Amino acid sequence: MISRQLSTMSGTVPPIVSVVPSRALVDEKIKVLVENLPPGSPVTLHSLHHSEDRDYWEAYGHYVSDHRGTVSVAKDLSFGGTYTGKEAMGLLWSMHPVPGSRKGLRLRKRDVCSPMLVNISVHSGHIAEGFRQQPPLASALIERWYMAPGVQRISIKETGVRGTLFIPPGPGPFPGLLDLWGGGGGLLEYRSSLIASHGFASLALEYLSSDDQYPLFSIIEAAFSILKDHPQVIPERVGIFGLSLGSILTIFFTAESAVIKPFCCVCISGSHIYPSGKMLLMCAVTCDGRKLNKVRLDENNHHIWRDVGRAIFHTPSNQVDVGKVNCPMLLVNGLDDQNWPTVESAEDMAEKMNAVGKGHLLTRLEYPDTGHLIEPPFSPHFRATNFIVEATKEKVIMLWGGQTKPHSDAQEDSWRKILAFLQHHLYSSLTPKVKL
The missing domain is CATH 2.60.40.2240 (Acyl-CoA thioester hydrolase/BAAT N-terminal domain)
Structure with missing residues (x-):
């Protein structure tokens, strides 16, 4: 004190x-x-x-x-x-x-x-x-x-992979998580270090790179392999934790990848749209350098992208076949998400997974008056913040949504349930995997 x-x-x-x-x-x-x-x-x-x-x-x-x-x-x-x-x-x-x-x-x-x-x-x-x-x-x-005493911080730079691996204190080995942030890019470590403080080896990955020598998908697949093969990680107990674009990629790899087979996934504010090539969701917002008319501005000139997401999401060819998902998945969304139609996507995912008998793999958390940026608990609420559009490098103020008190309550409640979900699936020896 x-x-x-x-x-x-x-x-x-x-x-x-x-x-x-x-x-x-x-x-x-x-x-x-x-x-x-x-x-x-x-x-x-x-x-x-x-x-x-x-x-x-x-x-x-x-x-x-x-x-x-x-x-x-x-x-x-x-x-x-x-x-x-x-x-x-x-x-x-x-x-x-x-x-x-x-x-x-x-x-x-x-x-x-x-x-x-x-x-x-x-x-x-x-x-x-x-x-x-x-x-x-x-x-x-x-x-x-964000980092408890005894957590190891290891810089990773190999085969196009740039990230930071956090290993919990103790003898190990530990379950692992690949941590994928959103379309703002950069190497963000604070969630991974906090996850490691709760007993999970976590690799924070900077996957948005201007280096075309290493395509986006290859970077993520290589990072997953690096994490899985680390001596302090239980290779068959590796999951993915995504936010926004990171969640879109998490859902895609979980359903479609022959290389990445996560044991479970947490997806915050994502959707099941298909990321083609070096997609960078942000590039979908421009066409020949011109903004699509789906981008709206509010009374404060804050950018609202929900309708852009709807236009992409409602084209069936743009959707990932979530019927191929074979691991437990937790979806966390805010009902006042002004950036992306995440709740509509979650409803569609649930319908499609139920149709093929895999609805039991999906757990959904939805919070009223909660926006897109659902952070660890007691973090400030950010209704609108600066954002650089990847395709044009234009600096805008993005409207994420949410109201401070309910959004903050959602951050506290969802974090507790995320940790419980990860503890149950990655540490429990009783959780069966769906047969392929």
Whole structure:
């Protein structure tokens, strides 16, 4: 527990902010407690994070101390701020860029070997601005980690494969997961490192490459083989975890690949469209350099791609034959996904798999008022963020959808169920595979 006493409101004993645990994984809950306040005092709890991109993110809640002069974020009501009600983790999931920040920001951890540092402070009165100008009554600095102690981080660079392998602590071997992010590209490690912290060897793969020497499909197949053949990985217990474009590719490889035979799959915000060649879903949004008329703009000029997905999805020749899927698959989707028709796709997949007697392999999670970017729990909600369209390199602001509170609830609930799904299928010796 880390706490700094800075000043007093009244009396001789200074207020104290305590956070337990002060050092934890990002998916662990914390308890924030303020003590030594005058009874019935209005105070504001504030969180502040300075990101690796040098942007400031904050959240705050308005509280009134009880008869003992304490405020418990988990037990007491927030009467206003970026969240309201009893929300133990509101100071984290309701974070947003401070006023005056750049538009379209998204908070993502790049260096998983260092923690996210969050300063939690208490201020006199109910305030909504000027936190950095007003000295706090007390504050505490906490560490939020994506990588648990003992997790190994191994850089992979071979046969066109660029990624990072995370191995859990302990003797092993462990079940494995190939981690495929979306069409924004880049090497993102934070989900894989968190997965490894829960006992699964995970390979975060950068599969969108401008190097035509290594085609997209070959990169993913080679990465799957590298993971499966690692001495710390159980070769017959390797799955795939995809988001957005990564989920589209996961579904395709699961149904069609002669090389990749996953034991189970998790697909967040994807669909069963057929990725032809070096497809890069983003290229489907342009035609001869011109945007298709299916791309819509909202009142804020945010790009909405749902109708683009519908146009592709409703052409039967563009659909993967999901009747060929032979492993358990978990689909996680938001009912307010403004980027892609993921729910419609899930319904069609269920219908087609039921028709061939494989409906039992499919598990669906759907969440109201939840958008496309379903992240690990207590991550901020991003309704619209900057995005570079692969085909044109144009920078736009993409509308992902969702409302902050229900989206955040969905992130917490889905992560718990994803881990349970992976634990059940990858660690259980009783889970039968469908005969080919």
